[in-house]
Amino acid sequence: MERAESTARLVDNDQLDLLNEQTESEGFSSGYDSSSDISDSELSAFHHGDSHVDADDGLGLECDVNGSNVKYQNTSALCDHLKYIMSMPDLCDVTFLVGPTRVPIYGVKAILSTRSRVMYQLILKNKRAVSEAKKSRKTRQSRLTIEVNKYQAEDFRKIVQFIHCGSVDIDSRSVAGLLCGAKQFGLDDLRGACWDYVRKCSQTRPKSLTTIQRGANQYIHHRYGIKLFTKIEHLLTPTTKRVATETTV
Structure with a gap:
């Protein structure tokens, strides 16, 4: 399984003004005790001029050329919060009913x-249709409902999650649905991540290709589902195909 991160910016935090020594001497204070709140490691990083927090944590501190402005980002926490919102229907205003069992995705x-x-065009189209249907009744619907029939429920949940918060886990079972969703909803970075995942599987875990192909077979109605199925067919070796047949039986 691999984590795909969106390259699109979600939110830019407000810039923070740094107070220099001259400002402090003029009677302005930041409100923090500078002598007790800085650890040895932080002080060491300060003296060495480090301006970035570890990127793996989704944190970043960027200074401009003069060092007069700072932009701080905590994208990992933001993504976690946006993902959490999806699990709370009361905070959401659109519900996708996915598949024949109409699984709700918020x-x-x-x-x-x-x-x-x-996605904007899909939401706008359904919103207009609901508005036209409700005009005579003069009722208000707090949450828009959209039926989605051509995706597996878990795959579409991951697609919505990626659009919602820019992060999703790709595995051999979901990569086909994610690839089709990436193409349909214009998510070029996710589409590239899916193809990269398939390439890595072909090089390091060839047995997983049969699982990917089974997933692609569920999206044979989608152009990219056919494309992925055909691609896997060329990558599969006779040995891998035999193992897949034995596993199915």
């Missing part, structure tokens, strides 16, 4: 619409 229209133009 999201926030404003976030989804600004992250994917195709």
Whole structure:
């Protein structure tokens, strides 16, 4: 399994003004005790001029050329919070009913619409249809409901999650659905991550290709589902095909 991260910016935090020694001497204080709150490691990093926090934590501190402005980012916490919102229907205003069993997947229209133009058009189209149908009744619907029939429920949940918070785990079972969703909703970075995952599987875990192909077979109605199925067919070796047949039986 691999984690795909979106390259699109979600939110830019407000810039923080640093107070220099001259400002402090003029009677302005930041409100923090500078003598007790800085650890040895932080002090060492300060003296060595480190301006970035570890990127693996999703944190970043960037200074401009003059060092007069700082932009601080904590994208990992932001992604976690946006993902958590999806599990709380009361905070969401759109519900996707996915597949024949109509599994509900929740999201926030404003976030989804600004992250994917195709998703925005889908939401707008359904919103207009609901408005027309409800005019005579003069009723208000707090949450928009959209039926989605051509995706597996778990795959579509991951697609919405990626659009919602820019992060998703890719595995051999979901890569086909994610690839089709990436193409449909204009998520070029996710599409590239899916193809990269398939390439790595072909090089390091060839047995997983049969699982990927089974997933692609579920999306044979989608152009990219056919493309992935055909690609895997060329990558599979006779030995891998035999193992897959024995596993199926």
